[in-house]
Amino acid sequence: MAASGAGIAEAVRGRARGLPDALLYCRSSDYHHVTPRNHPANTLKSWGHPNYRMATSRQTRDRAAELRTELSRHIRLYHVLSQPEITDAEYDALMRELQSLEAEHSELQTPDSPTQRIGAPPASGFEEVTHTVPLLSLSNVFGPDDLSAWHRRITEFLEIDRFDMVCEVKIDGLAIALTYEDGVLVRGATRGDGVTGEDVTANIRTIKSIPLRLEGGDYPPRLEVRGEIYFPKTAFDAFNEERVANGLPPYMNPRNSASGSLRQLDSRETAKRPLAGWMYSIGWFEADGDLLPSTHSGRLEALTRWGFKVNPWTRSAASLEAVEKAHADALSGRDGLGYQIDGMVIKVDDIGYQDRLGFVGREPRWATAYKFPPEQVTAILDEIRVSVGRTGALTPYAYFEEGVHVGGVVVHQASLHNEQDIRRKGIAAGQRVIVQRAGDVIPQVVGPAPGETPRDDYTLPDMCPVCGEAVLHDEDEAVVRCVNGRCPVQSQRLIEHFAGRGSMDIEGLGEKMAVILFNEKLVGDVADLYTLGGHREKLIEMERLGEISVDNLLAGIEASKSQPLSRLLSGLGILHVGGENAELLAGRFGSLKGLQDATGDDLTAIDGVGPRIAASVVDWFSHEGNQQIVDKLIAAGVDPREEMREPEDLPWTGLRFVVTGRMESYSRREAQAKIKSLGGTVSSTVSGKTSFVVVGAEPGSKYDKAVRLEVPILDEAAFLQKLDKEEGAS
Numbered sequence: 001m002a003a004s005g006a007g008i009a010e011a012v013r014g015r016a017r018g019l020p021d022a023l024l025y026c027r028s029s030d031y032h033h034v035t036p037r038n039h040p041a042n043t044l045k046s047w048g049h050p051n052y053r054m055a056t057s058r059q060t061r062d063r064a065a066e067l068r069t070e071l072s073r074h075i076r077l078y079h080v081l082s083q084p085e086i087t088d089a090e091y092d093a094l095m096r097e098l099q100s101l102e103a104e105h106s107e108l109q110t111p112d113s114p115t116q117r118i119g120a121p122p123a124s125g126f127e128e129v130t131h132t133v134p135l136l137s138l139s140n141v142f143g144p145d146d147l148s149a150w151h152r153r154i155t156e157f158l159e160i161d162r163f164d165m166v167c168e169v170k171i172d173g174l175a176i177a178l179t180y181e182d183g184v185l186v187r188g189a190t191r192g193d194g195v196t197g198e199d200v201t202a203n204i205r206t207i208k209s210i211p212l213r214l215e216g217g218d219y220p221p222r223l224e225v226r227g228e229i230y231f232p233k234t235a236f237d238a239f240n241e242e243r244v245a246n247g248l249p250p251y252m253n254p255r256n257s258a259s260g261s262l263r264q265l266d267s268r269e270t271a272k273r274p275l276a277g278w279m280y281s282i283g284w285f286e287a288d289g290d291l292l293p294s295t296h297s298g299r300l301e302a303l304t305r306w307g308f309k310v311n312p313w314t315r316s317a318a319s320l321e322a323v324e325k326a327h328a329d330a331l332s333g334r335d336g337l338g339y340q341i342d343g344m345v346i347k348v349d350d351i352g353y354q355d356r357l358g359f360v361g362r363e364p365r366w367a368t369a370y371k372f373p374p375e376q377v378t379a380i381l382d383e384i385r386v387s388v389g390r391t392g393a394l395t396p397y398a399y400f401e402e403g404v405h406v407g408g409v410v411v412h413q414a415s416l417h418n419e420q421d422i423r424r425k426g427i428a429a430g431q432r433v434i435v436q437r438a439g440d441v442i443p444q445v446v447g448p449a450p451g452e453t454p455r456d457d458y459t460l461p462d463m464c465p466v467c468g469e470a471v472l473h474d475e476d477e478a479v480v481r482c483v484n485g486r487c488p489v490q491s492q493r494l495i496e497h498f499a500g501r502g503s504m505d506i507e508g509l510g511e512k513m514a515v516i517l518f519n520e521k522l523v524g525d526v527a528d529l530y531t532l533g534g535h536r537e538k539l540i541e542m543e544r545l546g547e548i549s550v551d552n553l554l555a556g557i558e559a560s561k562s563q564p565l566s567r568l569l570s571g572l573g574i575l576h577v578g579g580e581n582a583e584l585l586a587g588r589f590g591s592l593k594g595l596q597d598a599t600g601d602d603l604t605a606i607d608g609v610g611p612r613i614a615a616s617v618v619d620w621f622s623h624e625g626n627q628q629i630v631d632k633l634i635a636a637g638v639d640p641r642e643e644m645r646e647p648e649d650l651p652w653t654g655l656r657f658v659v660t661g662r663m664e665s666y667s668r669r670e671a672q673a674k675i676k677s678l679g680g681t682v683s684s685t686v687s688g689k690t691s692f693v694v695v696g697a698e699p700g701s702k703y704d705k706a707v708r709l710e711v712p713i714l715d716e717a718a719f720l721q722k723l724d725k726e727e728g729a730s
Ligand SMILES: [Zn+2]
Pocket: 388, 464, 465, 466, 467, 468, 469, 482, 483, 484, 487, 488, 489
């Protein structure tokens, strides 16, 4: 029995450093079965020498490997297949044996060892992970009409009559991405914002239904598997009971608890929570020639074969009727499942179709979420309150003193839309009303609860609740507005919005602070925030504001200068510009000035930006007051730059295409999407500005016009060649 080369070398080095010869004995000892008190290993350990490292016998290594395999198998039998073969006590004994082996021989501790599931000591924070392929969000459909529109968009895009779909339940959990190299889990990351997530590998390893090593041999050498982590319902209830017994408040909903559990800095804490995971797709893979199945359903089977837990509730559907049937089944069966679901996901089964369909914005065209109807509860409506928005519109909302439990959260406010809507539904303060909430949307009051007498006498106040001026009833728009140009609320709301979570995220600058700053005439518009430092003394002298809170506020404002451009754009309150649109604009124009100089055509050239958004952006920047805000922001150093997808980077930027006639290889929409993806713009009419007219079979009048105007014409072959050249180059 010989020690490994490394073991001997280590032992020899140990001797050279003055450790006794006893160290060398262990290379032929087999002490993992019997480790007597006087064994050299124990003697050495007690010396606590920092350089001490035990050489490991082959038998020990073999036993460790055997234990790893056995334990992994039992974990899978229990957590994935629900077919345990041994008792918990037997399992624990095996685990303890492996733990003690690894404790003595740290080199035996592999990243796929089942002991890693127990958790590691706390980390100081999570590393950021940039996803190789972004984790996208899904579009939603809410009923048969939406669904058939989604289906039609696909058949039109691909110019096909039918396609197969796969329906899966939509788990209300937390999306994750797991990277495997040579079958070993090397990284687990949260979705984060879809582009950047957090490295939670140590925590992922504690989730026993996730394989640390893949089964079988037909997996690609590198791949990323995606799925959803969730807190099983019964485990959640038991977990809460224990919390309450320990005098801790119970958690409100399993989804948030799953998220909190997965983001524990101490993975030993995560290990105590019985999280589980369903895997549902392959994000990306690298393989030499080894191709994965060409259908989504085939890939789900592969995931199962490799040891992943794949949700058994998965249906193939070839027609919309079959999808509707599956949706109805999922809805009626949801309460019997051991986990929360909030709808069904429908995917195009053919991966080739998926690739051709691609994405629009951050949503794949080839999948959608078919949501369930929202949860409804009843509650006493204490008061109908009125808020005044950024545009001066008076908006009524419901207020619930005690709070209402709905859709997994407690809410105190719910939307009431507008005055007419309240009257039409017969809602009044003091009634018991129906409140509903679906997903992350704001809860709504649907109407009076059964048994309540509807009342149709609600009216909005005649005076602005903020400035006291008479309001204007705009019958056409069904909106009541405060039109007082000096009504402070609009500016205040904009400041509040600018500082909000989705925008510049300035801590300490909420509604109250926005009102104070505005009323004290310290801040008239959002750009004034960045000169607030000059008023530090005045702020400190003001009522209710201490030195610490003032300095925190100023530090928060200063820090916000480094927020990305997309957030700054969201914060400016440009109509229709926020979230994804703001990111699209920031990515294309790179700076405030860049966007300011953009024309309507520049804007609509972006895939995902329509004429409505373009008009709103151009309109906003054309106002002198807004131009001053932009200048003030830049002068104050608020001028974030985004790495631009430089127009020059895209080969067809500046080129205008018109597509006409029928092509063999692409549908018209697909061809248009290709052109846009290379930076070109697509227009519907041929003019002197048109760069190319792409002509398929039976082209019609656009072709004649192109000939007349001497616009270059590309037939299908020429278009494909041009496309190939550019796509090959990028
Ligand atoms: Zn007002």
